[in-house]
Amino acid sequence: MSEFTVIETRKLREVRKGATRKHIINVTVRNEFGVLARIATLIAGKGYNIESLSVGETHEKGISRMTIEIIGDDIVIDQVVKQLRKLIDTIKVRDLTDIPHVERELVLIKVHTPTARARDEVLRITEIFRGKVVDVSQETYTIEVTGDEDKIRAIVELLKPFGIKEMARTGKIAMKRELGWEENPQD
Amino acid sequence: MSRKGADIVIETLIEEGVEYIFGLPGGAIMEVYDALYRMGGIKHILARHEQGAGHMAEGYARATGKVGVAMVTSGPGATNLVTPIADAYMDSVPTVFITGQVPLHLIGNDAFQEVDIIGITRPITKHSFLVKRVEDLPYIIRQAFHIARTGRPGPVVIDLPKDITQQLSDVPIPSREEAISSLIGYKPHLTGNPQQIKKAVKLITEAKKPVLYVGGGAVNAEAQDELLELAELMRIPVTTTTQGKGAFPEDHPLSLRMLGMHGTYYANMAVYNCDLLIAVGARFDDRVTGKVEEFAPNAKIIHIDIDPASISKNIIVDVPIVGDVKIVLNKILEEIKKKGVKILHAKEREEWLEQINKWKKMYPLTYKNSNKVIKPQYVIEQIYEVTRGEAILSAGVGQHQMWAAMFYKFSFPRQFINSGGLGTMGFGLPAGIGAKVGRPDVPVFVIDGDGSFLMTMQEVVTAVHYKIPVKVAIINNGYLGMVRQWQELFYEKRYSEVDLSIQPDFVKLAEACGAVGFRAEKPSEVREILEEAMRIEDRPVIMDFHVDREENVFPMVPAGKSYRDMILEDGKSPDVETMYLVG
Numbered sequence: 001m002s003e004f005t006v007i008e009t010r011k012l013r014e015v016r017k018g019a020t021r022k023h024i025i026n027v028t029v030r031n032e033f034g035v036l037a038r039i040a041t042l043i044a045g046k047g048y049n050i051e052s053l054s055v056g057e058t059h060e061k062g063i064s065r066m067t068i069e070i071i072g073d074d075i076v077i078d079q080v081v082k083q084l085r086k087l088i089d090t091i092k093v094r095d096l097t098d099i100p101h102v103e104r105e106l107v108l109i110k111v112h113t114p115t116a117r118a119r120d121e122v123l124r125i126t127e128i129f130r131g132k133v134v135d136v137s138q139e140t141y142t143i144e145v146t147g148d149e150d151k152i153r154a155i156v157e158l159l160k161p162f163g164i165k166e167m168a169r170t171g172k173i174a175m176k177r178e179l180g181w182e183e184n185p186q187d
Numbered sequence: 188m189s190r191k192g193a194d195i196v197i198e199t200l201i202e203e204g205v206e207y208i209f210g211l212p213g214g215a216i217m218e219v220y221d222a223l224y225r226m227g228g229i230k231h232i233l234a235r236h237e238q239g240a241g242h243m244a245e246g247y248a249r250a251t252g253k254v255g256v257a258m259v260t261s262g263p264g265a266t267n268l269v270t271p272i273a274d275a276y277m278d279s280v281p282t283v284f285i286t287g288q289v290p291l292h293l294i295g296n297d298a299f300q301e302v303d304i305i306g307i308t309r310p311i312t313k314h315s316f317l318v319k320r321v322e323d324l325p326y327i328i329r330q331a332f333h334i335a336r337t338g339r340p341g342p343v344v345i346d347l348p349k350d351i352t353q354q355l356s357d358v359p360i361p362s363r364e365e366a367i368s369s370l371i372g373y374k375p376h377l378t379g380n381p382q383q384i385k386k387a388v389k390l391i392t393e394a395k396k397p398v399l400y401v402g403g404g405a406v407n408a409e410a411q412d413e414l415l416e417l418a419e420l421m422r423i424p425v426t427t428t429t430q431g432k433g434a435f436p437e438d439h440p441l442s443l444r445m446l447g448m449h450g451t452y453y454a455n456m457a458v459y460n461c462d463l464l465i466a467v468g469a470r471f472d473d474r475v476t477g478k479v480e481e482f483a484p485n486a487k488i489i490h491i492d493i494d495p496a497s498i499s500k501n502i503i504v505d506v507p508i509v510g511d512v513k514i515v516l517n518k519i520l521e522e523i524k525k526k527g528v529k530i531l532h533a534k535e536r537e538e539w540l541e542q543i544n545k546w547k548k549m550y551p552l553t554y555k556n557s558n559k560v561i562k563p564q565y566v567i568e569q570i571y572e573v574t575r576g577e578a579i580l581s582a583g584v585g586q587h588q589m590w591a592a593m594f595y596k597f598s599f600p601r602q603f604i605n606s607g608g609l610g611t612m613g614f615g616l617p618a619g620i621g622a623k624v625g626r627p628d629v630p631v632f633v634i635d636g637d638g639s640f641l642m643t644m645q646e647v648v649t650a651v652h653y654k655i656p657v658k659v660a661i662i663n664n665g666y667l668g669m670v671r672q673w674q675e676l677f678y679e680k681r682y683s684e685v686d687l688s689i690q691p692d693f694v695k696l697a698e699a700c701g702a703v704g705f706r707a708e709k710p711s712e713v714r715e716i717l718e719e720a721m722r723i724e725d726r727p728v729i730m731d732f733h734v735d736r737e738e739n740v741f742p743m744v745p746a747g748k749s750y751r752d753m754i755l756e757d758g759k760s761p762d763v764e765t766m767y768l769v770g
Binding site: 013029038086089 | 369
């Protein structure tokens with residue numbers, strides 16, 4: 001049986017390795033008791049931190065939508081997505097990372113503005129970023145800005161020198177763009 | 188008609204076809220026990236420890252395929268169920284666990300016997316429910332059974348606050364369809380993608396050296412007939428995991444028996460050298476694959492599984508097919524027959540089977556018997572003979588579990604009940620009791636170790652109470668044997684904390700519990716005791732087999748190593764020249 005002669009070296013099976021990067025995942029859920037805990041437990045079980053998370057109701061009764069941002073290995077995130085789909089209360093799970101999508105976040109920043117000059121400057125920056133001043137005191141301006149990650153980062157950097165007293169962010173929400181993209185039937 | 192929530196629980200369980208509940212009452216679940224007392228209709232097995240009740244429910248489910256039900260009280264009752272719940276989760280056992288809970292208004296107050304069992308079990312359940320309105324009760328129970336038994340089966344916990352079980356309601360019991368209609372996100376995919384099935388058939392037709400690798404999913408789907416037909420029709424050898432045992436008869440010429448860490452030489456060599464691996468309801472566990480990079484290194488892989496998250500989790504596969512194993516195998520068979528059953532390389536495939544037969548002859552499963560000391564393998568072989576291979580075996584975890592897997596040939600599904608994923612010592616006895624309750628027509632042997640037995644031995648009393656004639660064979664080596672084996676092989680015989688030679692007199696213990704006890708110290712006594720045990724039908728029997736203390740389980744692939752690093756009998760390595768084939 002010449003077919004079965006001995007050889008020394010064997011091929012190795014390729015082990016899956018993925019790039020580590022930021023993923024943005026949309027999860028539509030039945031708004032049941034404990035659903036957020038289930039999702040958080042699942043992600044924590046993989047050893048990942050949730051970078052940001054936002055939850056809100058949708059137009060349909062009893063259905064909520066979450067946007068979760070996590071940094072992780074592509075392969076493991078793929079597992080997370082599959083396991084999120086397995087949860088009984090999830091209806092739809094989609095990793096938007098490689099799909100054209102719109103991202104928005106709202107941030108409230110309370111800036112130290114004790115002088116007229118500081119107030120003028122902060123107001124100008126706010127206008128450039130199409131933000132709004134939503135609260136004023138003798139010492140502070142509170143500014144509201146929405147935008148994507150880069151825009152938020154930029155304004156925060158610009159306001160830092162004045163002294164940021166407090167800041168709150170909503171976490172990202174995201175939605176797939178409708179044009180120029182073919183639906184992936186797997187989703 | 189208005190009735191208590193507790194009555195609704197029992198009504199719905201009866202509607203779901205529940206025949207047995209395994210459990211243990213307590214304060215928070217008393218209303219339901221009262222309803223059970225008043226209403227009847229379900230038999231209850233009172234375990235002596237909640238862990239026992241949980242494993243009994245599992246054993247019942249594993250032996251029958253029906254949903255196993257365990258019911259306990261809140262707090263410690265619930266926490267004692269955690270191990271069985273995790274066990275059922277790892278091995279995909281359809282189970283519903285009902286736990287009592289403190290009244291709703293006390294939840295979160297550190298009330299007496301309060302524990303957040305939903306939170307504790309969240310990562311080890313398929314789903315869980317906290318009942319907050321009495322009207323939801325029948326819906327939730329129906330949904331729990333539906334979730335437990337469909338898709339990839341698993342455990343579901345229902346946490347029942349005491350006040351819910353006391354409130355009155357006239358809510359009717361909904362039909363199954365009505366109850367599950369709100370589970371809009373839960374629809375297991377059953378049919379398999381037709382394109383993928385075509386691809387699979389092409390690979391099966393073209394392969395020269397195929398192997399079927401079969402796991403517990405095939406047992407859950409009851410796909411034994413389809414498997415046998417596919418294997419025989421296409422001349423494909425079959426290896427099974429511990430959970431897949433019995434899905435393919437081990438006395439069949441195409442059987443390679445078990446693969447993996449303690450798999451047969453020929454199963455592991457076949458997997459190592461195959462050019463096509465067809466994984467059926469299996470999940471590429473690390474105890475199966477060893478070093479992933481060297482697992483079936485030259486093979487294309489087809490993976491059929493109901494759980495999309497199991498596919499390409501540990502190993503990238505070439506043809507993933509998400510679906511019910513039975514349905515998908517039927518479609519594959521249909522497609523093969525439509526083309527008129529072709530094996531493209533029939534000659535090579537016969538040569539492949541010939542090669543496998545050579546491996547089988549070269550290193551069969553074997554051990555050195557003795558007429559002085561009882562060899563554990565000998566006990567298993569004798570049990571096989573005395574039961575004519577027709578018994579259900581329930582095993583604890585450790586060396587004895589592996590010897591049972593190796594030296595008993597399993598020929599029908601659900602015949603080997605053991606804790607594969609979680610590896611729960613103490614599983615064997617209660618699971619065996621549950622199995623016997625579910626299958627009173629079949630003899631049930633518990634193969635236990637002395638270490639495993641001690642962990643749940645109070646359930647002997649349960650078996651006596653209900654006259655459940657399980658036959659417990661303790662493979663007694665006075666050691667935590669598997670740990671000792673690893674210490675011998677990998678820790679230079681530093682036997683750290685594994686000596687169990689201080690132990691109860693198991694014969695007296697059996698008698699004290701009202702069971703029958705036997706002891707064998709010489710090989711010549713083994714057969715007689717087993718035959719005696721087979722005649723006892725009204726009580727459990729505990730057989731204490733004093734075996735060779737330092738016998739090892741071989742073959743063995745050390746953890747994380749390749750199949751090529753296999754250790755055979757007496758610690759020898761196989762002849763390397765026999766292991767590699769040209770791809």
